[in-house]
Amino acid sequence: MIRKKLIAGNWKMNKTATEAAPLAQEIVAAAGRNTDVDIVVCPPFTALETVGKIVDGSSVKLGAQNMHHEASGAYTGEISAAMLRDLFASYVLLGHSERRSYFGETDAFINKKVTASLKNQLKPILCVGETLAEREAGTTLKVVQTQVEVGLEGVSNDDITNVVIAYEPVWAIGTGKVATTEQAQEVHAFIRELLTKLYGEALAQKIRILYGGSMKPANAPELLAQKDIDGGLIGGAALESRSFLELINAAAAAK
């Protein structure tokens, strides 16, 4: 398989730095030498330094959950790419649906972050996905197309393989309602097709497209076996080492 599977844990607004440490230690102890799967943990900003020190030297990579696109300046409460790099983050989640819906992030705004992250050698995980209303209205593919096209504007052929896309149907996030494998694969294949149009077949085949939305050890093997599902962006099941490790194992078995 040309694409190595990637399992990313998005801890969202959970875990103080004190609470994050044992979780990171358990993950490193059990999977820190695993090279079959790329593993990323995305703790809140306040736990980045603590978790970064724990994962340092292991195969577990550090990711942030957001960043600002400007290099520095009067942006109270914001964090720049350089600040993340300084804490040894190598990935950053961008455009998560919770950022889009609660904080009004638009595709154009997210695009500025995508290009800024790449300029700073951070790998963006660009999150896309439709709401339930959009799915019911039959506009899923159209919505995802715009999110991908605008999100990637200005990203060059040289940079695109550092980008990861995460397809997360909003109605499946934290709800226990996972997309069927057919629903997920349909959108993943569509995104791959879109990437092929934008970047050509050879590059599109190298880009990882993760599934997110109630992925759990029980449903992961079937999802990860789909041709265009290259890993998972995990919320709830990433907050506990046992389930996160089971997902890593599922990805290793699916490769």
Ligand SMILES: O=C[C@H](O)COP(=O)(O)O
């Ligand atoms: O970023 C992760 C996703 O929002 C998935 O969350 P979930 O696994 O809790 O549904």
